[in-house]
Amino acid sequence: GENVEQHPSTLSVQEGDSAVIKCTYSDSASNYFPWYKQELGKGPQLIIDIRSNVGEKKDQRIAVTLNKTAKHFSLHITETQPEDSAVYFCAATSGRYSGGGADGLTFGKGTHLIIQP
Amino acid sequence: AAGVIQSPRHLIKEKRETATLKCYPIPRHDTVYWYQQGPGQDPQFLISFYEKMQSDKGSIPDRFSAQQFSDYHSELNMSSLELGDSALYFCASSLEGAGAEQYFGPGTRLTVT
Numbered sequence: 001g002e003n004v005e006q007h008p009s010t011l012s013v014q015e016g017d018s019a020v021i022k023c024t025y026s027d028s029a030s031n032y033f034p035w036y037k038q039e040l041g042k043g044p045q046l047i048i049d050i051r052s053n054v055g056e057k058k059d060q061r062i063a064v065t066l067n068k069t070a071k072h073f074s075l076h077i078t079e080t081q082p083e084d085s086a087v088y089f090c091a092a093t094s095g096r097y098s099g100g101g102a103d104g105l106t107f108g109k110g111t112h113l114i115i116q117p
Numbered sequence: 118a119a120g121v122i123q124s125p126r127h128l129i130k131e132k133r134e135t136a137t138l139k140c141y142p143i144p145r146h147d148t149v150y151w152y153q154q155g156p157g158q159d160p161q162f163l164i165s166f167y168e169k170m171q172s173d174k175g176s177i178p179d180r181f182s183a184q185q186f187s188d189y190h191s192e193l194n195m196s197s198l199e200l201g202d203s204a205l206y207f208c209a210s211s212l213e214g215a216g217a218e219q220y221f222g223p224g225t226r227l228t229v230t
Contacts, residue, residue, distance in 0.1 A: 034218065043121075043207050043221035045162065089159055102172040102211070103146040104162030105219060 003028040004092050006108025014116050019080055021088035021111045024072040030092040033066060033073050034105070038087045048075070077113075085115045121210050121222030128230045130198050138193040142210030148172070149184060149191040150209040150219060160207060166191060198229045206216055206220045 001098075003026040013019045031052040036044035050064045050073065052058045057064050059078075066073040077084055087110045092105035122141040130136050142149050148167045152160035153176075162175035166185035175181075180198075185191045195202060205224045211217035 031213060036221070043223045046218055046220060049218060102150060102165035102167040102217075104165055104173045104175045105152075106161075106162065107159035109159050 002030060002092055002106040004089050004106050004108040006111060007044040008098055008111060009102075010112045010114070013080055015080055015082060017080055019077045019084070019091065019113055021075045023074070023092075023108050024070075025092045025106075025107060026071065027056070027092070028071065032093045033064070034091050035062075035064060035075050036089045036091065036107075038053055038089060044089060046063065054097075076093070080115050082087060082112075082115050082117060085113060087112050120210055121220055123206075123222040123225050124206050125225060126223065127226050128229075129230065131230055132198055132200060134198050136195045136198060136227060136230075138195070138206055138208075140191045140193070140208030140210075140225070142189050142208075143189070144221055146212050147189060147212035148211045148213070148217065149169075149189070150211070151177075151193050152207045152209065152221075154205040154207060154224075157203075163193070171172070179191055195227075200229050202227060203227060203229045 003049050006023045023067050034049035035047050037047045038044045048059050048062050059076045063076040064107050090108045093103040123138045150165040151163040154160045163177040164183050165173045169185045180196050183193045206219050207224045209219040209221045211219045
């Protein structure tokens with residue numbers, strides 16, 4: 001099955017600086033890569049995603065890049081703010097049910113992002 | 118905008134008891150997923166349903182079962198509960214299945230004593 005590795009496990013940055021979180025995946029059939037933000041006691045919140053036919057996607061201060069050849073994708077957050085502090089998870093689908101059905105997501109272990117004031 | 122609704126939000130059970138968790142997907146979403154998240158861990162996929170049919174299966178114990186009903190809501194039934202089943206259980210929903218954006222609910226915190 002799919003295996004997703006995520007680094008670093010903890011990331012501390014100064015407010016206003018950029019943060020980068022990296023993930024690698026193992027299954028070359030994976031075709032959908034979402035990123036989730038999870039605050040304490042809450043459900044994961046989808047913040048951005050990318051599909052295998054796209055190399056980069058940006059939404060305001062957040063961007064995601066995908067390198068299919070190397071099987072890695074990254075989350076970039078610019079101009080970090082205190083409210084960005086949370087645990088961030090990358091995920092991937094195995095793509096076993098292309099064209100229909102419902103793939104479960106395989107998550108990375110998470111990155112605890114701390115924004116220092 | 119309407120979100121995924123889960124009930125109950127908190128549940129305390131004793132070992133060997135049974136629990137039922139409910140999930141109401143975002144309106145018009147036809148797919149539901151169940152995940153289990155232990156303390157300090159990533160969510161682990163359990164099972165999914167697309168158009169009321171079981172679709173994908175992850176690390177769901179044989180003691181657990183689930184189904185999706187005609188109104189698309191889903192229930193996760195857990196029997197012979199063990200201490201290790203204590204976790205957050207999330208339901209997510211999406212529209213049109215594979216590769217679709219999954220939106221998570223607030224979760225049910227299950228404590229087994």
